[in-house]
Amino acid sequence: MLSTETRTVTRPAIRVDGLTKRFADRAAFEGLTFEVAAGEVFGLLGPNGAGKTTTVRVLSTLLPLTSGTAEVAGVALEAANRPEVRRRISVMPETPGLYVRLTVRDNLEFFAGLYGLSRPEAHRRIGQTLALVGLAGRADDLAGSLSKGLRQRTALARPYFPTRPYCSWTNPRRGSTRSPRRRSARSSAACEIGGPPCS
Ligand SMILES: Nc1ncnc2c1ncn2[C@@H]1O[C@H](COP(=O)(O)OP(=O)(O)OP(=O)(O)O)[C@@H](O)[C@H]1O
Numbered sequence: 001m002l003s004t005e006t007r008t009v010t011r012p013a014i015r016v017d018g019l020t021k022r023f024a025d026r027a028a029f030e031g032l033t034f035e036v037a038a039g040e041v042f043g044l045l046g047p048n049g050a051g052k053t054t055t056v057r058v059l060s061t062l063l064p065l066t067s068g069t070a071e072v073a074g075v076a077l078e079a080a081n082r083p084e085v086r087r088r089i090s091v092m093p094e095t096p097g098l099y100v101r102l103t104v105r106d107n108l109e110f111f112a113g114l115y116g117l118s119r120p121e122a123h124r125r126i127g128q129t130l131a132l133v134g135l136a137g138r139a140d141d142l143a144g145s146l147s148k149g150l151r152q153r154t155a156l157a158r159p160y161f162p163t164r165p166y167c168s169w170t171n172p173r174r175g176s177t178r179s180p181r182r183r184s185a186r187s188s189a190a191c192e193i194g195g196p197p198c199s
């Protein structure tokens with residue numbers, strides 16, 4: 001008998017299956033397999049040299065994988081799909097990577113532009129994200145004049161720019177003491193996946 005039931009199949013936000021990354025004769029990690037559901041906060045823990053940062057770099061398309069398969073935000077991690085994966089993710093690395101001679105707002109406008117946001121949309125989201133990370137009063141300060149933790153908060157505002165389903169990666173170590181959506185992140189690498197947060 002035919003069923004009229006309609007099922008919504010939710011694909012994992014990240015799917016990693018037997019992923020291996022080698023540098024010459026050394027494996028950074030081997031046979032890594034995991035899934036991260038949409039909306040899940042996922043921690044990747046391991047000792048120094050275990051391959052956490054390399055995993056984030058591979059999933060961010062900054063490094064090619066050696067073997068295995070992975071899907072990020074519904075897109076297969078293949079060389080041809082690199083631009084599409086990049087449009088769907090944000091990465092907050094350990095070092096904030098801000099332009100120190102630009103203001104906080106100018107930095108965020110620059111990154112919003114990279115995501116293709118219109119100026120009005122960028123303006124709206126920057127206002128929201130600055131409030132979210134507690135920097136509304138520092139928008140016109142030079143990034144170079146901020147403390148380390150405040151620079152990290154500025155960098156944290158960047159992952160809120162993608163306009164599609166997105167993955168946001170971070171490598172929290174020290175510095176930011178008040179991550180608005182991840183106050184208690186203790187892992188060396190964490191991943192947060194969800195829809196556009198500023199709608
Ligand atoms: N570009 C590279 N070239 C060669 N080897 C590399 C490269 N990047 C990382 N590795 C090696 O891959 C392994 C995993 O490194 P990775 O930086 O991913 O570890 P990690 O888990 O992030 O460590 P930590 O906790 O110290 O940050 C290490 O042995 C490292 O030396």
Ligand SMILES: [Mg+2]
Binds near residue numbers: 052053054
């Ligand atoms: Mg690391």
